[in-house]
Amino acid sequence: MRNPFLVKLMLRVAESFSGSGLRFGERHAIAKRRSPRVFSCTIIAMFARRTGWNLSTNAFTHAVERHQHSGRQLFDLTASNPTRVGLQPEDPQLLQALANPQALDYDPQPRGLLAARDAVAGYYGQRGEKLDPSQIILTTSTSEAYSFVFRLLCNPDDEVLIPAPSYPLFEFLADVQDVRLVPYELIYDHGWQVDFYSLTKAITARTRAIILVNPNNPTGSFVQPHEREELNRICCDHDLALVVDEVFLDFNLGDRPSRSFATNQAALTFTLSGLSKISGLPQMKVAWLATTGPKQLASAALERLEVIADTYLSMNAPIQLAASELLLQRKNIQPLLLDRLRTNLAEFDDQLAKQKSSQRLQVEGDRHPRMDRREFVQCSARDDRARIDRSVPTLRRVPQSRPARRTRFRVSQLLQNALTA
Numbered sequence: 362m363r364n365p366f367l368v369k370l371m372l373r374v375a376e377s378f379s380g381s382g383l384r385f386g387e388r389h390a391i392a393k394r395r396s397p398r399v400f401s402c403t404i405i406a407m408f409a410r411r412t413g414w415n416l417s418t419n420a421f422t423h424a425v426e427r428h429q430h431s432g433r434q435l436f437d438l439t440a441s442n443p444t445r446v447g448l449q450p451e452d453p454q455l456l457q458a459l460a461n462p463q464a465l466d467y468d469p470q471p472r473g474l475l476a477a478r479d480a481v482a483g484y485y486g487q488r489g490e491k492l493d494p495s496q497i498i499l500t501t502s503t504s505e506a507y508s509f510v511f512r513l514l515c516n517p518d519d520e521v522l523i524p525a526p527s528y529p530l531f532e533f534l535a536d537v538q539d540v541r542l543v544p545y546e547l548i549y550d551h552g553w554q555v556d557f558y559s560l561t562k563a564i565t566a567r568t569r570a571i572i573l574v575n576p577n578n579p580t581g582s583f584v585q586p587h588e589r590e591e592l593n594r595i596c597c598d599h600d601l602a603l604v605v606d607e608v609f610l611d612f613n614l615g616d617r618p619s620r621s622f623a624t625n626q627a628a629l630t631f632t633l634s635g636l637s638k639i640s641g642l643p644q645m646k647v648a649w650l651a652t653t654g655p656k657q658l659a660s661a662a663l664e665r666l667e668v669i670a671d672t673y674l675s676m677n678a679p680i681q682l683a684a685s686e687l688l689l690q691r692k693n694i695q696p697l698l699l700d701r702l703r704t705n706l707a708e709f710d711d712q713l714a715k716q717k718s719s720q721r722l723q724v725e726g727d728r729h730p731r732m733d734r735r736e737f738v739q740c741s742a743r744d745d746r747a748r749i750d751r752s753v754p755t756l757r758r759v760p761q762s763r764p765a766r767r768t769r770f771r772v773s774q775l776l777q778n779a780l781t782a
């Protein structure tokens with residue numbers, strides 16, 4: 362479109378619909394700065410603001426590409442794709458399960474086929490958590506399960522509290538659902554813990570839910586029993602829901618079994634998990650959402666969720682019929698993966714032992730013998746400060762009764778790599 366009058370007119374019309382904070386002239390100027398070609402003006406005006414991401418390739422990706430093109434070998438220490446790290450045992454039964462002739466019948470069930478939901482309930486049953494299949498809704502990924510929950514709970518610009526540090530995809534999941542994320546802090550003080558001062562301070566009239574990641578990515582920390590109690594209490598007091606991401610629940614380096622929220626009753630609770638991590642099968646696209654809580658609230662939530670799920674009916678038949686076999690796969694992959702984690706951690710400790718400038722934070726439940734000998738956080742009794750080393754900025758212990766100062770920290774990238782590679 363080359364006619365400047367028409368371009369202006371279109372931008373004005375788009376502007377009046379989009380309600381952008383930018384005035385016409387400003388938006389036009391930005392469009393011009395981004396590209397001299399006229400059609401880029403209409404690109405900016407035509408799409409929703411939530412899609413205004415920075416889509417340029419970052420410097421790291423450029424560097425990796427340059428390295429690869431040069432023909433040099435690349436050791437990717439950030440590799441975390443379980444299907445490409447030499448762990449997947451070849452199991453012909455897995456593929457056979459996908460060829461079930463029953464898949465030729467179309468049986469649209471918004472919550473998912475009962476056989477698959479039975480298998481998920483059986484998974485919790487084996488962990489000692491009793492769940493009825495009617496409380497489970499199948500989704501193609503945990504990410505999709507988040508979108509269902511956001512759709513259920515939030516009007517545009519409503520707020521959801523998320524832990525910091527945590528999983529970076531949250532920003533995108535929230536953006537595309539017009540949900541605002543408000544962080545609450547996890548602090549490291551002889552292990553990671555929820556900073557309840559920062560959490561309660563973050564609650565406003567627009568807050569709809571608190572997200573927990575149990576265990577959290579990247580800290581690897583589980584929600585402790587006393588924290589669960591306090592979180593239930595806060596949710597009941599403020600009419601909030603708990604949204605608990607448990608994709609890593611089975612990957613516990615400790616001796617004590619990790620407890621799921623899938624049977625939590627005190628507050629309205631949505632527990633999310635799936636096969637991408639539990640069975641190391643992200644390509645199969647099977648996840649779920651378990652809804653529990655006060656009876657009336659939980660069944661009202663389930664009825665509404667069913668309509669959301671019915672709108673998409675995103676699960677396919679072959680995968681649902683194979684779900685119990687795919688879930689069984691966890692018994693093969695989990696011991697291998699945990700073994701890999703322990704080996705990597707031991708190697709990491711060996712490397713750390715050769716130098717004095719940095720130390721690693723404690724991994725929850727870690728019973729590595731060297732952990733007991735080393736003092737990971739040296740506390741000065743005088744000023745109640747915990748100092749790690751120069752690679753991790755000073756951590757301050759924040760007594761719960763006192764207003765928290767912002768705690769700054771950085772989890773060692775090396776540790777994350779050791780845990781995922």
Ligand SMILES: Cc1ncc(COP(=O)(O)O)c(C=O)c1O
Nearest residue numbers: 502503504528578608635637648
């Ligand atoms: C904490 C957490 N939740 C969810 C996911 C994504 O799970 P899914 O593949 O089921 O969408 C990830 C992926 O890394 C994750 O780290």
